[in-house]
Amino acid sequence: MTFNVSVLATSSLGDRSYLATDGQVAVVVDPQRDIDRILYLAGAAGVRITHVVETHIHNDYVSGGLDLARVTGAHYLVAAAEQVEFERLPVTDGDTLTVSDTMRLRATATPGHTFHHLSYILDHANDGDWQPVGVFTGGSLLFGTTGRTDLLGQQHTHELAHHQHTSARRLADLLPDGAEVWPTHGFGSFCSASQTDAPESTIGREKEVNPVLRLAADDFIAETLSGLDAYPAYYAHTGATNRNGPAPVHLTPVARIDAAELRRRVRAGEWVVDLRHRRAYAAAHLVGTVSLGLDGAMSTWLGWLISWGTPVTLLAETAAQIAEAQRELVRIGIDRPAGQATGEAERWAADREQLRKLPLADFAALAAARAGRLPTGLPTPDVVLDVRMANEWTAGHIAGAVHLPLPELPRRLADLPTGAVWVHCGSGYRATAAGSLLANAGRDVVVIDDRFAAAEAAGITLDGTEATRTPHDAAPTGRRS
Template identity: 40%
Template structure:
């Protein structure tokens, strides 16, 4: 048996392809199924099953499309009841993959009510478990994505589910779907895969015997929920259309009625950008931030540098349901209206010491608890878009903007520019480095 994991860093997720003596099992595939099917073809395996552990909250599923294109059996948790043909996975009702391969569904509610993990047996012995959003590496899937009303009930169920999986043999390999970088985890996840034995030793949640205490821990400090999450579950229940083409037309100007998203590097955006555009430079999490900040599913025009490949941006948008990408406008660095300034750590700290300086911290609340800069105005990046600019910031004076690395600060700067402010972005460093610099280098 061999398992290949496909990481999607921007979403903090991974899909898995199990192969065994010419048979394949695909677990939790995202919408862009070509990469998984190509891997199966390269290994010369026949897909027998496409398994879904739950109705995903963070991306559109490619499971139905992968099954349609390969003839594999599509399997979903019995309680998911999606509006399309599938095989329902009932607790402990084995699926025979042939050649000694058995897939055993195990009901593991908690992350979602219908959540089901899949234990893989070879010749009757458990060798691996695909745990989806249940038992994760060093943590567990969060139980609050369906609303606060159900969170504690699901947290108590998650307590039982983790113990159900922890009863597997210690050598059983653990392959979660959610991992580091995912907003579906209750806390920071570590490695992407593990074993049951390693989790029994290192996962702090498995040491909590009481269900109520477990729920308290799981719900104590929840991370924010990206805005596009509320659209994923219903779409995955009703059925996801095939992945759209990633090729988009070249445009001389933005398509009427579309939201303009500038994906060029922040250094290019700072020098000049199209008025009114969102600034989200292309990186692994481009789609996540676009989905969080833009009105869901509405038309988009991309702005890119000459020669910049836009296929990755279109793919990331399609994974979360932004299918209407009207085209791309090519904008060289320096073209358009000047937007904001970039400043290195030393220059930024010097500006912050000047009389009347104002600092905006756009990190998550949990990050602020670890380190703060005295006097900073705090507003988490998405709230800058939904609640507006804090009243404490004066548009007549420059606004110094910082996060952990400069990425979110540059996104915030584009929005501040749209609202008439003059941002200065700390780039190449973050609040932690800034706080240390201010501490060791006091003003003269």
């Protein structure tokens, strides 16, 4: 029989799901809500899914585990200690689940990311001799880091960090150095305490590079807690949805709407989201819309920015882009957009006055403007606004800039000083989203569409030392932003 573990990456959220198979039956670990991808993978391999496993109750995405188990008739494994509103096979530390003659799972308690977190050691049998191949670690031991420990409330953060240290070391003691590590989080996910440092790893490698296995408990806890930044507001909703039991997902096309209806929705204060690349948005867009291109982590930022339950209408160049956005959104619990429109921006406007441009510049232009050489057609930068996250700001920022992280901008627009705003982030993606919100609020705005790593070389004076990585701008795959 053919033994294989396939990775199914959801790069926009920085997560991975897994399909482990012996060539006949399969185990699925931490599936995303759009289960058709897993079903296709299993079908292509010609295997039957018999077990669906959750390492923990997820906060960053709506799980497809319950639906996948229903569709396939598989056993659904969830920690017995979790309080959930659906039937499942309760699992506790030390349970061994035989999947086939050559494949089995061993549940191992690894609290830290959550209190009831389980990791699953995958054993493979050769001539009846069981050997550990790897471990599905969920939000416990990640590549070069661990899952964050503050998602259940600040009152539990220190205790969970201590558990995280103990759990990682337990896995390192249980497994040989050559065992594979298969985490769910860590590839740009906000569930990770820091950013991943490799595409794959083993227990032996983690012993060499991972702070949780190199530092004493107190030092690890101090380092971990000092590095935690804000996480998306929609986590509060996805965690509850997963405990209650998510409904099956529907990805059929949503209703098309015309220019008159778009104008009504903008005037009503609904969210109309332009999914095109930011440069297309800057060239021409519908007044009142928000730029969140599909080339970045659109669903994360949208789910973080909106008031939950606000109707969302999607604009894109093609129907395929709308379908991609729908898929991204159901993963965080935004099930059915209120409508869609495709084509060019001119088709979405009832008249020419509804179209607007958004000025773009780079850091060289900002340096010139600050030196009194204002580029033609651009307003004087009265305010330089940095919309990156707190850790990015602390690592290094433009002298004299105002810091307001993008997720805080909608409710703090009135806090900005008066005058023209030049807004930047780490790449231009978040800055364009912020620029659209500022323009909708009547502000005179210029978006700096440039990498922050190039700012100093362009003549910008920085305070602090800027790390070159700015992981929250682009989708974690490194798609252009």
